[in-house]
Amino acid sequence: xxxxxxxxxxxxxxxxxxxxxxxxxxxxxxxxxxxxxxxxxxxxxxxxxxxxxxxxxxxxxxxxxxxxxxxxxxxxxxxxxxxxxxxxxxxxxxxxxxxxxxxxxxxxxxxxxxxxxxxxxxxxxxxxxxxxxxxxxxxxxxxxxxxxxxxxxxxxxxxxxxxxxxxxxxxxxxxxxxxxxxxxxxxxxxxxxxxxxxxxxxxxxxxxxx
Amino acid sequence: xxxxxxxxxxxxxxxxxxxxxxxxxxxxxxxxxxxxxxxxxxxxxxxxxxxxxxxxxxxxxxxxxxxxxxxxxxxxxxxxxxxxxxxxxxxxxxxxxxxxxxxxxxxxxxxxxxxxxxxxxxxxxxxxxxxxxxxxxxxxxxxxxxxxxxxxxxxxxxxxxxxxxxxxxxxxxxxxxxxxxxxxx
Numbered sequence: 064x065x066x067x068x069x070x071x072x073x074x075x076x077x078x079x080x081x082x083x084x085x086x087x088x089x090x091x092x093x094x095x096x097x098x099x100x101x102x103x104x105x106x107x108x109x110x111x112x113x114x115x116x117x118x119x120x121x122x123x124x125x126x127x128x129x130x131x132x133x134x135x136x137x138x139x140x141x142x143x144x145x146x147x148x149x150x151x152x153x154x155x156x157x158x159x160x161x162x163x164x165x166x167x168x169x170x171x172x173x174x175x176x177x178x179x180x181x182x183x184x185x186x187x188x189x190x191x192x193x194x195x196x197x198x199x200x201x202x203x204x205x206x207x208x209x210x211x212x213x214x215x216x217x218x219x220x221x222x223x224x225x226x227x228x229x230x231x232x233x234x235x236x237x238x239x240x241x242x243x244x245x246x247x248x249x250x251x252x253x254x255x256x257x258x259x260x261x262x263x264x265x266x267x268x269x270x271x272x273x
Numbered sequence: 274x275x276x277x278x279x280x281x282x283x284x285x286x287x288x289x290x291x292x293x294x295x296x297x298x299x300x301x302x303x304x305x306x307x308x309x310x311x312x313x314x315x316x317x318x319x320x321x322x323x324x325x326x327x328x329x330x331x332x333x334x335x336x337x338x339x340x341x342x343x344x345x346x347x348x349x350x351x352x353x354x355x356x357x358x359x360x361x362x363x364x365x366x367x368x369x370x371x372x373x374x375x376x377x378x379x380x381x382x383x384x385x386x387x388x389x390x391x392x393x394x395x396x397x398x399x400x401x402x403x404x405x406x407x408x409x410x411x412x413x414x415x416x417x418x419x420x421x422x423x424x425x426x427x428x429x430x431x432x433x434x435x436x437x438x439x440x441x442x443x444x445x446x447x448x449x450x451x452x453x454x455x456x457x458x
Contacts, residue, residue, distance in 0.1 A: 069332050073339035081346035088356060096419050097358035
């Protein structure tokens, strides 16, 4: 009888421990994959876009302050990519088309950032941008030449890039929106084009998400 | 030299940075070799704890249920895609892996398994078989990359690893059900 009671107590302790473990391990049952946890954390932290030098498809060099007082809609890619990136950029184009033209260039700029600076020089980026009918002005494509700067940006925005054995990269993809002060305002699913466009237009109209 | 000592040696071997690094470089080795070997290290070391604290196990785990529950919780926890990722990127999670799998899962499995009725054993094996089929299906046919630190192809390999393990357990269950060992004595 006494043994039985001890067993019951032990079962409760174990279950309680397990519940706590899963609760902590998944941020209160909200994130079962690291990607979800990453996005949740980004939305909480709203990191600042670090000071890095971008070099765009026309060879211009500038930092994020170039886009002061504008929202910046960002994706990360490399042009030799044949899988996710074309889809990502094509979806980005659709968001670009859905945002009313009065905002484009005035209140919001689109920016595709390459994490493969060795291959993606301005000429390559220039060619690549034409596939997506990007004008190179309100939708720019740029690389970050400095390795340390590139790493600081990828780290602070939680972009994980793993080179594979065929000269390709595996990477996580999303739409990023940086606000007028250069802080990350939102991370959106790159497959939900309508939803992303709606969110962006909402923010542009109201100046905030609400 | 007793088995607890070999268990400790195995644990030290697995924790050694080059070994750990190699095993974690492939998703399927990470989950289907490193993690089970950590549990085995714990099972070997369980003898030491059973001899040292016999009353503790007798008192708190007399029917084996608390122990097997703890085993299931720890093992299922390490099957979350997220924990595998974080073991690679967060040191504290990696340390917790090397402690929880041998000492919480391994020790309690060894102490509990013999105490369970055959019904209890079958429930556990069937439960894991179903879980492994589910996870295999998830990892093979998931449209998204579940782990940031591994390539998709690794994810699919892991899925097949789960399905094969599940098939192995089904064969074992069938064998147990249809074959009567006493008929061969």
